[in-house]
Amino acid sequence: MIYLDNAATSWPKPPSVLAAMREFAEDWAANPGRACHRMGIEAGQRVARARASLAELLGAPDASRIAFTLNGTDALNMALKGFLNEGDHVVTSTFEHNSLSRPLTGLERAGRLRVTRVAPREDLTLSPEDVRRACARDTKLVAVTAVSNVFGALNDVAALARAAHDAGAAILVDAAQAVGACELDVAAAELDMAAFPCHKGLFGPMGTGALYVRPGLDLRPLREGGTGSRSEEETHPEEMPHRLEAGTPNAHGLAGLAAGLDFLRETGIRRVREREQSLARDLVERLSEVRGVSVLNGRSREAQTGIVLLRVGGLASQEVAALLDARYGIAVRAGLHCAPGAHKFLGTFPEGVVRVSFGFFNEDGDAKAAARAVAEIAEGV
Template sequence: MIYFDQAASSFPKPKEVAEAVAEAINEYGANPGRGGHTLANKAAAKIYDTRVKLANFFGLHNPRHVIFTQNATAALNQGILGLSLESGDHIITTSYEHNSVRRPLEYLKRVKGIEITYIEPTSNGEINFEQLEYSIKPTTKLLIVTHGSNLTGAIIPIEKLGAIAKKKNLIFMVDASQTAGILPINMTEMGIDLLAFAGHKGLMGPQGTGALLVNNNIELKPIVTGGTGRQSEQIEQPSELPERLESGTLNTPGIVGLLEGLKFIEKTGLDQIFKHEQTLTEVCLTGLNKIEGVRIYGPDIASNRLAVISFNIEGIDSQEVAMILDQHYQIAVRAGLHCSPLAHQSIGTVEIGGTLRASFGIYNTLEEVEKFVQAIEEIRAGYLI
């Protein structure tokens, strides 16, 4: 099977990741922070090592402000719903956002009466900064953006947005689900207050892992309360991080797998990972552009972009193409709206059911890309007969 659905979840994983998960389950599968015995302490130490590694990797000063979640969706919900937003408060975001951002925001709009402004980036991910600053009101509290589109691969200039947020005294939150482990991110240098990401995509960790990193003493209310292993005599949730935002038993096997994923990325190097994926993307775009009837959406081939390509074949349903690729060519891609309906509205593909999306990772090869382009050419030719 050729796996071109890396934007949904990276596969395969480094062997060290699987080995670490198995070791945690087989050798120290105790409950971290819930006991003083040797196995519980070893599990807790591994989790703390991962906090330190993530904090260093993303430019966060305090590793105790690394909050583990089960995925990026949980991290985004905690960051958005945990803020003390009230009726009349204003939030600015983009039309590129995943439903993991849009739905919590729209929930706050319905329940609390907040206002939302959706800024529409260009196909290359560029933002009209004058329009953005014009949209900022005295009631604006939060600017939240994706770092990279899961639909088109466009990269959003978060460093410039962070500077604007700081100048205007806004909380700046970034969804790095598509860029963590692919592009360099430094929260302190980029002015990021809250950073959310999945562990199972570019960071090469197991599914069931994610994190919310909290910078600059941002106060968040927990959206889940319960056992924390500390201060059990208190009725209220502890006030200190990470316990305040981490209720219940953590996913120790997943987190230690994530630690090995991070080590793999550091060993390989972000530059090397990005260059490899960029090469695959350029070859694929060049090949697809030569096929009559193929329409590609998103940044042009000369742009700095992620290894995510969305396209359609004229007159052929994207779901049908995905099924043919899977069953006849053993190529895994994704078709549909990709949980990003606003982004599809921006590129005009909602009414036709979305797009076909191919996304590449560090383990994909040029030979696989060439087979994929040939498969698309054959499918297109087959429908012309």
């Protein structure tokens, strides 16, 4: 199989990730942070190691400001529902992933929030000036993506944070497609919150995600319960990360994540990004001469990740994806990619398009194989 669906989740994971999960499961998989026997202590240390390593990668001032979550969606829900109050105004973009836009729209339709949505520029990025203009006196939060999972274009999150702060609002960044793909320093960019899955660019397994919350900002917890700490108290602990983590964590997954972060550090984010970008460019160049195939993104070459959006003749995206799978053993994602607003902007709603997303482990020949397969499908072979 040629796997070109890395924007959904990265595959394969580095062998060290699988080895770390296996070793953890076989030797240490006691409940972390709950017991004083050596297995429990070791399990707790594995979770702490993943947290410290993630804090270092993100430039977080304090590892305890990172709470582990189930996935990116969980982290975004925790941020929005833990921070916003009845009647608040929120500025977001028109091209967010459903994991950010649906909770906002749900609260808006229930009459609990006002939401203003800012459209992208022609280069498919979000303008900090437009965001600033959309803010009102009562804007509590700017909630936007760092990299759209459809456009694949990098937004300037530091400038977006300045725009939010100028307006007296906080900023929440959906960093799902950004972590591991670009240098994201939460302290340097002055982010208030960053939410992301750890199963994409960080090479962790599915079932891992995280929410960074800057020091001094306290969220209401979405879940309360056992934490292994302050068990004598009747209410949920207030200190991070326990404030936002209740119940047994996905320690198997976090053991794998720690190894994934090691792999990323040793490899270098820049190398990963350059590899994904160069494969994407190769595919785009190979397809540029093919009749009936249009590439819909990649308008800014520098600010682009490994995502390529394709329309192939008059064929439905699902049909193209099914043919790529069945005839060529190539895995891509068709449809709307959980971001209908992005497709409305591109004029590809509701049918959607084919999304090819390269990952670090793709080989040079993969772009060539994908280009040949798409060309044959376009030519009706």
